[in-house]
Amino acid sequence: MTTATHASNPIGFSLTDEQKQLQETARKFAAEVIRPVAPHHDRTEEFPEKVLRKAHELGLINLIIPEQYGGLGLSAVDGVVMTEEAAWGCAGMATSIMANDLALSPIVLDASEEQKEEWLPKFTKEYRLASFCLSEPGAGSDVAGMTTTARRDGDYYILNGAKQWITNATYADQFTVFATLDKSQRHKALAAFIVPRDTPGITVGKPEDKMGQRASNTAPVIFEDVKVPVRNRIGEEGQGFMIAMRTLDKSRPMVAALCVGLARAAMEYAMDYANERKQFNQPIANFQAIQFLIANMAMKTEASRLLTWQAAWALDAGIRSTLYSSYAKSFAADTCMEVTTDAVQVYGGYGYTKEYPVEKLMRDAKLMQIYEGTAQVQRMVIARELLSKR
């Protein structure tokens, strides 16, 4: 639906009626289901399974599964519009809601027809979680430096190694695992595998006790002599790095949308508080010092949204989106860090306490500059893309 809009109108910022409805459903869900329980899950770090099941029922999970495999065939623009809303409710829950898309992207993008038939429809039919296993204790930004190995043995690969920072790992039914066939060959030797949770040799470690986004589950996953059938390999041997990068190109606009939703929530809280809080016999919103903070929040949040929509639009139009995706992800992440920090500033001392909602948002925001490519990695990607073309 989106491509058609853009074809007739090369620059357009209006949503279709369907997109407005999708937005409305996500907005209602965020306001009525996600936000009321967000403080509880932040405090306890209890996994919001009830919320996720409800999100699945509504169709808010597995946005990227195409129609022929039981999905809804949504566009990337549809996805970012809804993700902004979910994140407005709670960034941690939005991260857990999005995790399936990250794990299933390699299948949607690069798996064979048979593999898609086998592994995708079950996710829309029933509530199931999948985790994307790329990072390792010693391989974060340096993806190609991974040490999880895959050794071919007849009709199987034998996986050994440890993965770190795996979203939803404790509750996942399936993993998308990247491993190296030859460490010395770095990115040329990676391959991607679909690994069901019940395969012998898999251990999920203790969940991390995180600073923010505490509603989302993050845990290490250890693979010891895990036998994976050759038919579970996505793409060819050596295509793993390319598959991972294509997946990240696709997921980064969604992460950027998450940042936009988080920033918007902080900005709204700050505006309401500024109108309500009185100092010197008047609402603090009357003071330019506060007004300028609010104006900066609004400008940068709006700019983040536009970069996010542009990146999603490029994905839908089939244009190489690496640059757009990194612009959006890095700018939106830095923005939501700044906006949430300033929101705490507007609240003053109260903002620093857990009695008020903005300190959580500030803790949640920090992660956005770290996961799915740090703020620094995004800049490396941007510079490399630009400089290589001169």
Place this chain on the structure above:
Amino acid sequence: MKILVTAKRLMDPETKIKLKKDNSGVDLEGVKFVVNPFDENAIEEALRLKEKHGGEVVVVSIGKPEVVEQIRTGLAMGGDRGIHVNADGEIDSDAVARILAKLVEEEKPDLVLMGKQAVDDDSSQAGQLLAEYLGWGQACFASKVEVNGTTATVTREVDGGLETLELQLPALVTADLRLNEPRYASLPGIMKAKKKEVKEVTPASLGVDVAPKVKVTGVTVPPARSAGKKVESVQELVQMLKTEAKVL
């Protein structure tokens, strides 16, 4: 069974209301529009009855082309098809009732479900007028609806209690807030709604004269709330309730 249900477009009740400069009405610039919350209850009930007894749910809205958005919401919740009565300008409750009466003649539903009132003007008239025009039984402010063959049993909320009515079908029922909790339009529902039929008709094509019999001549905002007072003791409070508030 076939159910006709209404989905009036109105401004989101959560929005802060601002009047037009000349006080002729509410300033609608930049305002978000939703389905009348009581109509959402009516739609939900229609869908539940359909799920139980089978049949068809037809969603109707009257107004400018924008009201199709509200019809689509009803279809995304699970309605089968829509009818858009394309009409511009003020349509009063009586005109709404006469338009719906014509649609009922054409569609021949077993039941018409409407919100007990629209939360914009709170008239609570269209449903009752419609039943009168059709010569049908009516049960308004329903908190429970059950259908058994050719009758409907409706519990309605009346002052100080509940009243249970039995109606001969076809009949008209208007929904109260406690009738049910409306479902969300799911993503698959929204995608399917795109392909559902929305027929367009006009008051003229139905042969209905919509010239208003009732005209809004002005609106005013309620007076701003004055600041509260702190009292020192219960005696003082009672005193003030007697002398100032005059409620005792």
